[in-house]
Amino acid sequence: WKLLGLMLVLLTCFPFVSYGDNPIITDVFTADPATLVYDGTCYVYVGHDENDAPNTGYKMVDWKVYSSTDMVNWTDRGTALTAKTFSWSGGDANAAQCIYRNGKFYWYVSTHDKTNPGVAIGVAVSDSPTGPFKDALGRALITNDMTKYASHSWDDLDPTVFIDDDGQAYLYWGNKACYWVKLNDDMISLKGAITAIPITKEAFGPGFEEAPWLYKRNGLYYLLYASGFPESIAYSTSSSPAGPWTYRGIIMKPTPTSTTIHPAIVDYKGASYFLYHNGSLPGGGSYKRSVCIQKFQYNSDGTIPLLTDTTT
């Protein structure tokens, strides 16, 4: 009985499953995590790396969804969307984010536009967080337009979407350049013009590479993004979702296993979690990445501590 008691104490103090179990998905390669909490469940929408020849570029053709109610055990909810869903897509499935509004789920994705050169942003819609999703527009929502604002042909990458307390939705995105626009209540049309944020030291410190993630906490707006290359994750804050932004520091330094990291943050059941990807799974690397999660606590002044990629 003494031995049994000791084992119970040890199991309670040192559970086999901990929040540090990374990567969270080990049977396929996953990248570019984006979270959505809906009806008590945390969903993670991910890209899917499939390149069989390491270091020769991305092969990503679909997106997958996972769900959890404890942030430890993740259920595969299937391949909820493929680039083929968008008839105008060149077939690549880059970073994306899904959000809920008025009974529908809107999934913003970046993919090449066959009908107009360059990467574009499309939006798929569904009645369920796990699909089926259909193309909401039959064309891109944001088209790469070098004559108006675009700085290069694939800078319409990595959309992040956020709905403020007053109901106004914002879409941020970009590669090397950071853009934003308001969305109408229908979530599938633009309200006003696209703004390019000047990439200054005050706003972005060492620089803005890609992968913005916009959210609000205690009345303060946070913008996370990849900075430099290999990428660190940095963040800036603002008193408005339209900026101006003030650089706040680095959240995670580059991981040796992948040149990209790609951030998301979510509060779930009273705790905060930082999501990113690395190449730590056996056989992994910059084009075979894996989504990881770290539980963390904000500092008392609302700043985010420096986190370490625990898998390396």
Ligand code: FUB
């Ligand atoms: O997954 C393809 C690209 O890698 C994303 O668009 C970037 O954010 C980087 O993670």
